Amino acid sequence: MHQHHNALRVARALQPAAPVTLVRPEAALDAARFFVSAFPGKSFYAVKANPSPHLIELLWAGGIRHYDVASIAEVRLVRGLLPQACLAFMHPVKAEEAIAEAYHQHGVRIFSLDTHEELAKIVRACSTDGVPAEDLTLCVRLKVSSAHSKLSLASKFGIGVADAPALLLAARQAADALGICFHVGSQAMSPAAYADAMAFVRAAIVEAGVTVDVIDVGGGFPSRYPGMEPPSLETYFAVIERAYESLPISYSAELWCEPGRALSADYSSVLVRVEKRRGNELYINDGAYGSLFDAAHVEWRYPVKLVREDASEAEAMDFAFYGPTCDDMDHMKGPFALPGDIKAGDYVEIGQLGAYGSAMRTGFNGFGSGETVIVSDAPMASLIPAGGQPSVPQNVVPLGIAARS
Numbered sequence: 001m002h003q004h005h006n007a008l009r010v011a012r013a014l015q016p017a018a019p020v021t022l023v024r025p026e027a028a029l030d031a032a033r034f035f036v037s038a039f040p041g042k043s044f045y046a047v048k049a050n051p052s053p054h055l056i057e058l059l060w061a062g063g064i065r066h067y068d069v070a071s072i073a074e075v076r077l078v079r080g081l082l083p084q085a086c087l088a089f090m091h092p093v094k095a096e097e098a099i100a101e102a103y104h105q106h107g108v109r110i111f112s113l114d115t116h117e118e119l120a121k122i123v124r125a126c127s128t129d130g131v132p133a134e135d136l137t138l139c140v141r142l143k144v145s146s147a148h149s150k151l152s153l154a155s156k157f158g159i160g161v162a163d164a165p166a167l168l169l170a171a172r173q174a175a176d177a178l179g180i181c182f183h184v185g186s187q188a189m190s191p192a193a194y195a196d197a198m199a200f201v202r203a204a205i206v207e208a209g210v211t212v213d214v215i216d217v218g219g220g221f222p223s224r225y226p227g228m229e230p231p232s233l234e235t236y237f238a239v240i241e242r243a244y245e246s247l248p249i250s251y252s253a254e255l256w257c258e259p260g261r262a263l264s265a266d267y268s269s270v271l272v273r274v275e276k277r278r279g280n281e282l283y284i285n286d287g288a289y290g291s292l293f294d295a296a297h298v299e300w301r302y303p304v305k306l307v308r309e310d311a312s313e314a315e316a317m318d319f320a321f322y323g324p325t326c327d328d329m330d331h332m333k334g335p336f337a338l339p340g341d342i343k344a345g346d347y348v349e350i351g352q353l354g355a356y357g358s359a360m361r362t363g364f365n366g367f368g369s370g371e372t373v374i375v376s377d378a379p380m381a382s383l384i385p386a387g388g389q390p391s392v393p394q395n396v397v398p399l400g401i402a403a404r405s
């Protein structure tokens, strides 16, 4: 991979006609170090947010040892890169063949489920000569509210609190370790999302009366985007730790999380070229079928920056983008604020695309991905403290004591 200092140097050196992915290894390392040092439990990287092998290895280098995989392709990918990593297969609806391959060939021992049918499937797939496995960690996925999140994950998966106790009891019989997991939805804008979800967890544990070994609070940790300024991640961690400590679970229980977005958003941005301007619409060379799926389909706004030799003096204006394909739906409403004198031939850097950006790229209409270049400047809008160090050193004042004083 080429290496340059920043987007301007890349534009100058390459004059690229296709979108260029700018990756920031330091930012990925910082994000990993931050979760490892500040989250009060184990952090599983949710690979679907960005399955780049480079990123997966950087997160390992930053201290991440656990990976949340959701398909057999992700299992094979991560196992191939990291023989020592702990993998958790956290998709609640899996092909039986995928479970069997994950268990017997790739050493996966952690599985999630939200029905009795899936439990039976896991037990069958992990048996050897009809003898059930005795080393499974089974996590029952609970349905919780997505009310605080920008992208809901409340309808597709999860068992309701009323039905959860029976499934927890059944899973307990088949499991060496029993967990409860949930997902509050992606880009949770308030830590209250986790406190609310933990109330459901408590109700399910009390009702079932089972011993629970793992509480997995899932993903949903936010990044920063225009118009979305969440509180610090430390605030989320403090709320989660407080709720966790008040649950009726054993002292040997473990707290897990599965950040996708928060570990990957800072990793990359994309350098695009303006091919045409029509009023306040810019026709750029990446779009809905490239790295801007969320910008088109859920009106996600990303930070943007004009990349020009001499900074523009023009006042900022709100723009919408059209992508390169012939499809009207290849439209990103924004608004994206850029200098009013922007014109065809200008380059624009679109930030925070490490999460659900390049991961969603298709080759539709012949517009695939261009080059990838390493840059060393800071990400455009990070929520991760510089250097990956938590702003308040952890473990200095136990949270329980701080809460009471």
Ligand SMILES: *Cc1c(COP(=O)(O)O)cnc(C)c1O
Pocket: 046, 048, 049, 068, 070, 090, 091, 183, 185, 186, 187, 218, 219, 220, 221, 258, 259, 260, 261, 262
């Ligand atoms: C998508 C997903 C994640 C990651 O979610 P983010 O909002 O990106 O943190 C974690 N766990 C599961 C089960 C998921 O499906």
